[in-house]
Amino acid sequence: MVPMITATKSAPAYAELQPDPAFPLIAPAQLPAKPAVAGQPGLSAELLASFHERGWALVRGFADLATVARLAQEVDGLHERMAEPGADEHHRVGTSWEEHEDARPKRIRQLMHSQRVCPTIDAISRSDALLSIMRQLIGPDIYLFHSKLMMKAAKEGSFTPWHQDFQYWQFESLQPTQVNCMVYIDGADEDNGCLHMIDGTQRGGLLPIHRIASKSFSIGLQGGLEDWASTPIPVQPGDAIIFGSYVIHGSGPNTSDRHRRANTFAFDRPCNVRPTKGDEALPLEFHRCGRTDPRSR
Numbered sequence: 495m496v497p498m499i500t501a502t503k504s505a506p507a508y509a510e511l512q513p514d515p516a517f518p519l520i521a522p523a524q525l526p527a528k529p530a531v532a533g534q535p536g537l538s539a540e541l542l543a544s545f546h547e548r549g550w551a552l553v554r555g556f557a558d559l560a561t562v563a564r565l566a567q568e569v570d571g572l573h574e575r576m577a578e579p580g581a582d583e584h585h586r587v588g589t590s591w592e593e594h595e596d597a598r599p600k601r602i603r604q605l606m607h608s609q610r611v612c613p614t615i616d617a618i619s620r621s622d623a624l625l626s627i628m629r630q631l632i633g634p635d636i637y638l639f640h641s642k643l644m645m646k647a648a649k650e651g652s653f654t655p656w657h658q659d660f661q662y663w664q665f666e667s668l669q670p671t672q673v674n675c676m677v678y679i680d681g682a683d684e685d686n687g688c689l690h691m692i693d694g695t696q697r698g699g700l701l702p703i704h705r706i707a708s709k710s711f712s713i714g715l716q717g718g719l720e721d722w723a724s725t726p727i728p729v730q731p732g733d734a735i736i737f738g739s740y741v742i743h744g745s746g747p748n749t750s751d752r753h754r755r756a757n758t759f760a761f762d763r764p765c766n767v768r769p770t771k772g773d774e775a776l777p778l779e780f781h782r783c784g785r786t787d788p789r790s791r
Protein backbone atom coordinates (compact mmCIF):
# COMPACT_ATOMS: atom_id res chain seq x y z
CA MET A 495 0.00 0.00 0.00
CA VAL A 496 1.39 3.41 -0.96
CA PRO A 497 1.25 5.92 1.95
CA MET A 498 -0.38 9.32 1.63
CA ILE A 499 0.93 12.46 3.32
CA THR A 500 -1.89 14.58 4.76
CA ALA A 501 0.15 17.62 5.74
CA THR A 502 -2.10 20.30 4.30
CA LYS A 503 -1.67 23.50 6.29
CA SER A 504 -4.36 25.42 4.42
CA ALA A 505 -6.60 24.84 1.40
CA PRO A 506 -4.21 24.07 -1.46
CA ALA A 507 -3.63 27.08 -3.71
CA TYR A 508 -4.21 24.99 -6.84
CA ALA A 509 -7.79 24.29 -5.68
CA GLU A 510 -8.61 28.01 -6.05
CA LEU A 511 -7.49 28.10 -9.69
CA GLN A 512 -9.93 28.04 -12.61
CA PRO A 513 -9.10 25.45 -15.28
CA ASP A 514 -8.50 26.72 -18.82
CA PRO A 515 -11.86 26.38 -20.69
CA ALA A 516 -9.96 25.76 -23.96
CA PHE A 517 -9.08 22.24 -22.76
CA PRO A 518 -11.22 19.33 -21.49
CA LEU A 519 -11.55 18.78 -17.72
CA ILE A 520 -10.46 15.15 -18.12
CA ALA A 521 -7.99 13.96 -20.74
CA PRO A 522 -9.75 12.18 -23.62
CA ALA A 523 -9.19 8.44 -23.19
CA GLN A 524 -9.71 5.23 -25.13
CA LEU A 525 -12.35 3.77 -22.84
CA PRO A 526 -13.00 1.18 -21.69
CA ALA A 527 -9.42 -0.14 -21.74
CA LYS A 528 -9.23 -3.92 -21.73
CA PRO A 529 -7.30 -5.23 -18.67
CA ALA A 530 -4.31 -7.47 -19.37
CA VAL A 531 -4.67 -11.09 -18.33
CA ALA A 532 -2.16 -12.36 -15.74
CA GLY A 533 1.28 -13.00 -17.24
CA GLN A 534 0.59 -10.88 -20.37
CA PRO A 535 1.97 -7.36 -20.96
CA GLY A 536 -0.30 -4.45 -20.08
CA LEU A 537 -2.00 -3.09 -16.97
CA SER A 538 -4.22 -5.37 -14.90
CA ALA A 539 -7.76 -4.30 -13.99
CA GLU A 540 -6.45 -3.10 -10.61
CA LEU A 541 -3.72 -0.94 -12.17
CA LEU A 542 -6.10 0.48 -14.78
CA ALA A 543 -8.46 1.45 -11.95
CA SER A 544 -5.58 3.15 -10.12
CA PHE A 545 -4.62 5.08 -13.28
CA HIS A 546 -8.16 6.36 -13.77
CA GLU A 547 -9.01 7.01 -10.10
CA ARG A 548 -5.74 8.36 -8.70
CA GLY A 549 -4.15 9.53 -11.97
CA TRP A 550 -1.23 7.12 -11.82
CA ALA A 551 -0.35 3.42 -11.48
CA LEU A 552 2.77 1.80 -10.05
CA VAL A 553 4.03 -1.23 -12.02
CA ARG A 554 6.40 -3.22 -9.81
CA GLY A 555 9.26 -4.98 -11.64
CA PHE A 556 8.43 -3.45 -15.03
CA ALA A 557 12.07 -3.87 -16.14
CA ASP A 558 14.02 -6.94 -15.04
CA LEU A 559 17.29 -6.54 -13.16
CA ALA A 560 19.45 -7.43 -16.21
CA THR A 561 17.81 -4.56 -18.12
CA VAL A 562 18.31 -2.22 -15.14
CA ALA A 563 22.00 -3.20 -15.03
CA ARG A 564 22.36 -2.40 -18.78
CA LEU A 565 20.67 0.98 -18.24
CA ALA A 566 23.03 1.75 -15.35
CA GLN A 567 26.03 0.81 -17.50
CA GLU A 568 24.87 2.98 -20.42
CA VAL A 569 24.37 6.08 -18.24
CA ASP A 570 27.66 5.56 -16.42
CA GLY A 571 29.96 8.54 -17.15
CA LEU A 572 27.15 10.40 -18.97
CA HIS A 573 27.71 13.64 -16.99
CA GLU A 574 31.30 13.78 -18.23
CA ARG A 575 30.48 12.69 -21.81
CA MET A 576 27.72 15.26 -22.22
CA ALA A 577 29.93 18.03 -20.77
CA GLU A 578 32.29 17.64 -23.78
CA PRO A 579 31.99 20.61 -26.18
CA GLY A 580 29.47 19.93 -28.96
CA ALA A 581 28.06 16.78 -27.29
CA ASP A 582 24.41 17.90 -27.55
CA GLU A 583 24.68 18.65 -31.27
CA HIS A 584 26.64 15.46 -31.95
CA HIS A 585 24.06 13.23 -30.21
CA ARG A 586 21.00 15.38 -31.11
CA VAL A 587 19.93 15.65 -27.46
CA GLY A 588 19.09 18.54 -25.13
CA THR A 589 20.93 18.56 -21.82
CA SER A 590 19.93 20.74 -18.85
CA TRP A 591 22.35 20.97 -15.96
CA GLU A 592 22.00 21.31 -12.21
CA GLU A 593 22.33 25.01 -11.48
CA HIS A 594 25.13 25.62 -8.97
CA GLU A 595 27.60 28.44 -9.02
CA ASP A 596 30.67 26.84 -7.47
CA ALA A 597 33.44 24.71 -9.01
CA ARG A 598 31.78 21.29 -8.50
CA PRO A 599 31.71 19.10 -11.63
CA LYS A 600 28.70 19.62 -13.89
CA ARG A 601 25.79 17.28 -13.20
CA ILE A 602 23.01 16.56 -15.68
CA ARG A 603 19.56 17.40 -14.40
CA GLN A 604 17.60 16.31 -17.44
CA LEU A 605 18.59 14.91 -20.83
CA MET A 606 15.98 15.12 -23.57
CA HIS A 607 15.94 12.51 -26.40
CA SER A 608 17.73 10.00 -24.18
CA GLN A 609 16.85 7.20 -26.63
CA ARG A 610 19.61 8.61 -28.85
CA VAL A 611 22.38 8.03 -26.29
CA CYS A 612 21.16 4.85 -24.56
CA PRO A 613 20.31 1.84 -26.76
CA THR A 614 18.41 0.16 -23.90
CA ILE A 615 16.18 3.22 -23.51
CA ASP A 616 15.47 3.09 -27.25
CA ALA A 617 14.69 -0.66 -26.96
CA ILE A 618 12.31 -0.09 -24.02
CA SER A 619 10.48 2.61 -26.03
CA ARG A 620 9.78 -0.04 -28.71
CA SER A 621 9.04 -2.94 -26.34
CA ASP A 622 5.77 -4.82 -26.22
CA ALA A 623 5.85 -4.44 -22.42
CA LEU A 624 5.59 -0.66 -22.74
CA LEU A 625 3.54 -0.34 -25.93
CA SER A 626 0.90 -2.76 -24.61
CA ILE A 627 0.26 -0.35 -21.73
CA MET A 628 0.18 2.64 -24.07
CA ARG A 629 -2.26 0.89 -26.42
CA GLN A 630 -4.60 0.40 -23.43
CA LEU A 631 -4.42 4.08 -22.43
CA ILE A 632 -3.92 5.94 -25.72
CA GLY A 633 -5.24 3.66 -28.47
CA PRO A 634 -3.70 1.57 -31.26
CA ASP A 635 -1.68 4.35 -32.93
CA ILE A 636 1.31 5.49 -30.90
CA TYR A 637 4.24 7.90 -31.23
CA LEU A 638 7.09 8.45 -28.79
CA PHE A 639 6.38 12.05 -27.76
CA HIS A 640 9.67 12.27 -25.90
CA SER A 641 12.11 10.34 -23.75
CA LYS A 642 14.11 12.07 -21.03
CA LEU A 643 16.59 10.99 -18.41
CA MET A 644 16.12 12.54 -15.00
CA MET A 645 19.51 12.07 -13.32
CA LYS A 646 18.91 13.53 -9.79
CA ALA A 647 22.54 12.98 -8.81
CA ALA A 648 23.48 12.10 -5.22
CA LYS A 649 23.66 15.26 -3.05
CA GLU A 650 23.10 17.49 -6.09
CA GLY A 651 19.80 16.58 -7.72
CA SER A 652 17.38 19.46 -7.29
CA PHE A 653 13.67 19.38 -6.58
CA THR A 654 10.95 19.37 -9.24
CA PRO A 655 8.14 21.83 -8.45
CA TRP A 656 4.47 20.87 -8.50
CA HIS A 657 3.31 20.92 -12.10
CA GLN A 658 1.06 19.33 -14.69
CA ASP A 659 2.98 18.09 -17.72
CA PHE A 660 0.38 19.58 -20.05
CA GLN A 661 1.20 23.03 -18.64
CA TYR A 662 4.35 22.60 -20.77
CA TRP A 663 2.92 20.57 -23.62
CA GLN A 664 -0.14 22.74 -24.39
CA PHE A 665 2.06 24.92 -26.61
CA GLU A 666 3.00 22.04 -28.92
CA SER A 667 0.02 19.67 -28.58
CA LEU A 668 -3.69 20.05 -29.26
CA GLN A 669 -5.09 17.72 -26.55
CA PRO A 670 -3.79 16.36 -23.19
CA THR A 671 -3.64 12.81 -24.52
CA GLN A 672 -0.01 11.97 -23.61
CA VAL A 673 0.76 9.20 -21.13
CA ASN A 674 4.08 8.91 -19.24
CA CYS A 675 6.00 5.88 -18.09
CA MET A 676 8.82 6.69 -15.63
CA VAL A 677 11.21 3.73 -15.36
CA TYR A 678 13.61 3.69 -12.42
CA ILE A 679 17.28 2.71 -12.67
CA ASP A 680 17.80 3.32 -8.94
CA GLY A 681 15.42 2.86 -6.06
CA ALA A 682 13.79 6.06 -4.85
CA ASP A 683 12.54 7.23 -1.46
CA GLU A 684 11.97 10.54 0.31
CA ASP A 685 15.72 11.09 0.83
CA ASN A 686 16.77 10.82 -2.81
CA GLY A 687 13.69 12.46 -4.33
CA CYS A 688 10.92 9.98 -5.08
CA LEU A 689 7.96 11.23 -7.09
CA HIS A 690 4.92 12.68 -5.27
CA MET A 691 1.47 12.70 -6.82
CA ILE A 692 -1.62 14.69 -5.84
CA ASP A 693 -4.19 11.97 -6.38
CA GLY A 694 -7.28 12.75 -8.41
CA THR A 695 -6.02 16.06 -9.84
CA GLN A 696 -6.13 14.57 -13.35
CA ARG A 697 -9.85 15.37 -13.20
CA GLY A 698 -9.42 19.13 -12.71
CA GLY A 699 -8.46 20.36 -16.18
CA LEU A 700 -5.47 22.47 -17.14
CA LEU A 701 -4.49 25.00 -14.46
CA PRO A 702 -2.90 28.42 -15.07
CA ILE A 703 0.88 28.55 -15.08
CA HIS A 704 2.98 29.89 -12.21
CA ARG A 705 6.46 30.94 -13.45
CA ILE A 706 9.47 29.51 -11.60
CA ALA A 707 13.09 30.71 -11.75
CA SER A 708 14.72 27.60 -13.22
CA LYS A 709 16.22 26.72 -16.59
CA SER A 710 14.71 23.23 -16.72
CA PHE A 711 11.45 23.52 -14.73
CA SER A 712 10.27 27.09 -15.28
CA ILE A 713 6.54 26.31 -15.32
CA GLY A 714 4.50 24.90 -12.47
CA LEU A 715 2.17 25.67 -9.59
CA GLN A 716 2.61 27.65 -6.41
CA GLY A 717 3.54 25.83 -3.21
CA GLY A 718 6.44 23.78 -1.88
CA LEU A 719 6.38 19.98 -1.84
CA GLU A 720 5.45 19.96 1.86
CA ASP A 721 2.61 22.44 1.47
CA TRP A 722 -0.07 20.18 -0.03
CA ALA A 723 -1.28 16.68 0.84
CA SER A 724 0.27 14.21 -1.58
CA THR A 725 1.22 10.59 -2.10
CA PRO A 726 4.97 9.82 -2.14
CA ILE A 727 5.76 6.82 -4.34
CA PRO A 728 8.86 4.94 -3.12
CA VAL A 729 10.14 2.52 -5.76
CA GLN A 730 12.70 -0.22 -6.38
CA PRO A 731 15.03 -0.37 -9.41
CA GLY A 732 13.01 -1.57 -12.43
CA ASP A 733 9.65 -0.28 -11.14
CA ALA A 734 7.67 2.09 -13.37
CA ILE A 735 5.07 4.78 -12.68
CA ILE A 736 2.45 5.37 -15.38
CA PHE A 737 0.69 8.76 -15.34
CA GLY A 738 -1.16 11.13 -17.60
CA SER A 739 -0.45 14.74 -18.54
CA TYR A 740 -2.88 16.43 -16.08
CA VAL A 741 -2.12 14.85 -12.69
CA ILE A 742 -0.17 17.26 -10.42
CA HIS A 743 3.22 15.86 -9.44
CA GLY A 744 6.66 16.90 -8.22
CA SER A 745 9.65 15.52 -6.33
CA GLY A 746 12.06 16.62 -3.61
CA PRO A 747 15.81 17.22 -3.91
CA ASN A 748 18.29 14.37 -3.59
CA THR A 749 19.85 14.97 -0.16
CA SER A 750 21.26 11.43 0.06
CA ASP A 751 24.52 9.93 -1.17
CA ARG A 752 22.56 7.68 -3.59
CA HIS A 753 21.73 8.61 -7.19
CA ARG A 754 18.10 8.63 -8.25
CA ARG A 755 18.24 8.03 -11.99
CA ALA A 756 15.06 7.41 -13.96
CA ASN A 757 13.87 7.72 -17.56
CA THR A 758 10.50 9.22 -18.42
CA PHE A 759 8.96 8.07 -21.69
CA ALA A 760 5.94 10.05 -22.89
CA PHE A 761 3.77 8.70 -25.70
CA ASP A 762 0.97 10.27 -27.69
CA ARG A 763 -1.42 9.56 -30.51
CA PRO A 764 -0.58 10.85 -34.03
CA CYS A 765 -2.12 14.09 -35.32
CA ASN A 766 -1.90 15.78 -31.90
CA VAL A 767 0.84 18.21 -32.92
CA ARG A 768 -0.34 21.81 -32.75
CA PRO A 769 0.06 23.18 -36.28
CA THR A 770 2.07 26.30 -35.52
CA LYS A 771 4.19 26.43 -38.65
CA GLY A 772 2.03 24.76 -41.28
CA ASP A 773 1.97 21.02 -41.88
CA GLU A 774 3.78 19.71 -38.83
CA ALA A 775 3.80 16.21 -37.40
CA LEU A 776 6.07 14.13 -35.21
CA PRO A 777 8.87 12.75 -37.45
CA LEU A 778 8.62 9.09 -38.49
CA GLU A 779 11.60 8.17 -36.28
CA PHE A 780 9.21 8.61 -33.31
CA HIS A 781 6.51 6.30 -34.69
CA ARG A 782 6.12 3.18 -32.54
CA CYS A 783 2.99 1.26 -33.59
CA GLY A 784 -0.29 1.45 -35.50
CA ARG A 785 -1.01 4.06 -38.14
CA THR A 786 1.36 6.95 -38.76
CA ASP A 787 0.34 10.56 -39.10
CA PRO A 788 0.04 10.96 -42.91
CA ARG A 789 2.08 14.19 -42.64
CA SER A 790 5.03 12.42 -40.93
CA ARG A 791 8.30 12.19 -42.85
Ligand SMILES: O=C(O)CCC(=O)C(=O)O
Nearest residue numbers: 644654659689744745758
Ligand atom coordinates in the same frame (compact mmCIF):
# COMPACT_ATOMS: atom_id res chain seq x y z
O1 LIG B 1 12.46 13.57 -11.88
C1 LIG B 1 11.44 13.73 -11.22
O2 LIG B 1 11.33 13.31 -10.08
C2 LIG B 1 10.26 14.50 -11.78
C3 LIG B 1 10.00 14.23 -13.21
C4 LIG B 1 8.80 14.94 -13.71
O3 LIG B 1 8.07 15.54 -12.98
C5 LIG B 1 8.47 14.94 -15.12
O4 LIG B 1 9.23 14.38 -15.90
O5 LIG B 1 7.43 15.51 -15.48
